[in-house]
Amino acid sequence: MIIAAKLALGLASTMVFATVYTFHEGVIRVDVDEHHYGGSHVHIWVPAAAVPMAMHFVPKEHLRDASNHAAEFMPLVQIAASELRRYPNTTFVDVEDGKDQVRVRTVGSKLQIDVLNAEEDVHVAVPLSTINDVAHQLASECADGPAI
Amino acid sequence: MSRVSEHFSRSAVVGFAAAVLLTPIAIMAQASPASSTSSSTSERWLHVRVTSTDSKNETVRVNVPLEMAEKVLPAINKDRLHNGKVKFDDHDMNGVDVKALLDAVRSSKDGEYVTVQGADSDVRVAKLNGYMYVHVTEKNSHDSEKHAKGSEKNRVEVKVPMKVVDALFSAGKDELDVLAALRALSTHGDTELVSVKSDDNTVRVWLDSRNISD
Numbered sequence: 605m606i607i608a609a610k611l612a613l614g615l616a617s618t619m620v621f622a623t624v625y626t627f628h629e630g631v632i633r634v635d636v637d638e639h640h641y642g643g644s645h646v647h648i649w650v651p652a653a654a655v656p657m658a659m660h661f662v663p664k665e666h667l668r669d670a671s672n673h674a675a676e677f678m679p680l681v682q683i684a685a686s687e688l689r690r691y692p693n694t695t696f697v698d699v700e701d702g703k704d705q706v707r708v709r710t711v712g713s714k715l716q717i718d719v720l721n722a723e724e725d726v727h728v729a730v731p732l733s734t735i736n737d738v739a740h741q742l743a744s745e746c747a748d749g750p751a752i
Numbered sequence: 753m754s755r756v757s758e759h760f761s762r763s764a765v766v767g768f769a770a771a772v773l774l775t776p777i778a779i780m781a782q783a784s785p786a787s788s789t790s791s792s793t794s795e796r797w798l799h800v801r802v803t804s805t806d807s808k809n810e811t812v813r814v815n816v817p818l819e820m821a822e823k824v825l826p827a828i829n830k831d832r833l834h835n836g837k838v839k840f841d842d843h844d845m846n847g848v849d850v851k852a853l854l855d856a857v858r859s860s861k862d863g864e865y866v867t868v869q870g871a872d873s874d875v876r877v878a879k880l881n882g883y884m885y886v887h888v889t890e891k892n893s894h895d896s897e898k899h900a901k902g903s904e905k906n907r908v909e910v911k912v913p914m915k916v917v918d919a920l921f922s923a924g925k926d927e928l929d930v931l932a933a934l935r936a937l938s939t940h941g942d943t944e945l946v947s948v949k950s951d952d953n954t955v956r957v958w959l960d961s962r963n964i965s966d
Contacts, residue, residue: 680824683823687823688820691963695964697814698812699811699813701811
């Protein structure tokens with residue numbers, strides 16, 4: 605009985621800590637709502653910590669190809685992502701044109717991009733730490749040189 | 753069950769319950785936006801606002817912390833922009849030696865240097881209290897429909913601290929040091945840098961310590 609209780613406790617603790625670890629970097633949120641009749645409503649929540657882990661499973665040649673294409677902008681992305689963390693809850697770009705609106709802002713430690721128009725609303729929120737991690741991984745892939 | 757193992761089990765259950773109860777709070781705290789204000793008093797923000805006066809009332813607002821711009825700019829290396837400097841050639845300046853021109857303006861006393869009163873527009877370039885002013889006023893719009901309105905004018909006003917102008921031209925002969933200009937700009941107080949008022953649009957570029965545009 606005691607052994608079963610201890611096993612259950614160990615299992616539950618592991619699950620709790622795994623959950624805490626998975627969500628400790630927040631979540632990536634993508635919401636797409638089409639306004640027309642029968643339009644799709646897509647709401648995706650992905651643990652941010654899963655992205656750098658998932659990148660390890662991407663075939664090296666694809667990752668290297670992507671990093672080569674993005675190499676020019678990686679230092680910019682890394683600096684911008686780390687700098688943006690210093691400005692939580694700030695709107696950097698806000699464009700309004702009638703019913704259309706595009707907004708780029710930080711909400712807490714996330715970068716949020718909102719695109720609203722008569723046809724659809726799109727909201728994307730990505731933790732800045734995730735952007736930084738991905739940029740670091742891509743940069744290191746690029747630095748490793750071509751695949752043999 | 754021994755007392756030790758009973759005590760251990762009880763403590764573990766209490767600890768586990770506390771962890772389970774606190775986990776959502778921790779996650780919510782992670783997900784919720786920080787309540788702190790983002791702008792300290794020492795921070796300088798460059799704001800750009802473009803307002804269109806057409807029926808849709810289009811508005812563009814850009815807010816950039818100068819400190820961030822100073823760090824990001826050197827990372828942009830594209831076309832003529834490298835390490836915060838923009839290259840230009842004589843062809844771009846129509847053969848005008850801008851450096852020599854600025855040297856002359858810098859060493860001169862405050863005053864109005866250029867005044868052109870033309871049929872279409874008035875141009876005024878002046879230096880006053882450490883600032884360089886460029887004012888251009890277009891007298892009549894060439895657009896016939898707008899021309900019919902008669903009274904509307906396009907007006908461009910640029911006010912740049914001389915230190916910023918100096919910094920901008922502090923690099924090589926054929927370079928504009930934008931990074932140095934940003935650094936020089938960050939030492940200045942609240943300033944309206946550019947104001948454009950035309951028939952269709954209003955453009956404002958200004959510097960202050962607030963992280964939001966008005």
